Amino acid sequence: MDFGRRSVKKYNLINPKIDELKKLVSSIADPIGFRDRYGALISLLTLRMEEGLLQTLVQFYDPVYHCVTFPDYQLMPTLEEYAQLLHIPVADTVPFSGSEKLPEHSSLAKVLYMKKSEFKNNFTTKGGLPGFTAKFLMGKVSYFASQGCDIIVEHLFSLLIYGLLLFPNIEGFVDSYAIRIFLSGNPVPTLLGDTYHSIHYRTLKGGGTIVCCIPLLYKWFVFHLPKSATFWDCK
Secondary structure, three states: OOOOOOEEOOOOOOOHHHHHHHHHHHHOOOHHHHHHHHOOHHHHHOOOOOOOHHHHHHHOEEOOOOEEEOOOOEEOOOHHHHHHHHOOOOOOOOOOOOOOOOOOHHHHHHHOOOOHHHHHHHOEEEOOEEEEEHHHHHHHHHHHHHOOOHHHHHHHHHHHHHHHHHOOOOOOEEEHHHHHHHHHOOOHHHHHHHHHHHHHHHHHHOEEOOOOOHHHHHHHHHHOOOOOHHHHOOO
C-alpha cells in the first residue's frame, strides 16, 4: 500500500495507561451484564488493529463531500452504525455541546462513590481542565474490586474508558468533558462528531494525528470490509 498521498501519523494505541486499563478488565465480574449496562466498551479496549488500515482509509477522505470516496462507492459512519457497534442506543435528548455544567462537587463525589475529602484532594486541573488522574481512578477500581463492590467497579471502569479511550484529550487524565459525557449516558453523537471533525481537520491540514476514538473508527471500517481470509491475507 502506498501511504505517500498524505502524511498521516499513526495513532499510538500502545499507551502505558491503556495497557494498565486492559489489566483491569479482569476486575469486571460479569462481562455480559457489563455490556448490557454500559455497552461494548471492553471490545474496543481489547481490539487488535491491523497496522496501516486506517492510514489507508483516511487518504480517501473527501473534505468536500465529508465522506470516504473510493472509485466505486462512498462510505461514511452514521449514528446508527456507531450505536450498533457500541451497543449503546442514541438517547432522545440534546447531544453534548460542551456548555453543560458539572454537578456540584458534593453531588459529583456521591455519583462517583467518593468521600468529599477524597474528592477534594484528587479533583485537580491539567491542561486547563479539571478532572482526575487515571492513576487515582485505577486505584479506586482495584480497591473496590478487592472489596467485591461490582457495581462501583463497573461504574468507575467505564468512566476510565470514556476518559482514556472514547474521548482522549490529556494523556493519563480523565477530564471534565469525558465526565460530563459519561454522566449524560449519550456518547454516540459526540463520538461521531469527533470522528468527522478530527479527520476533516487533519485532511485540510495535510496530515497529523487523528484525535478521536480510533478503535471505534477502525471497527466501523472493518465492518464494511470482506471477512474472508483471502482478503485479509492479501498484503
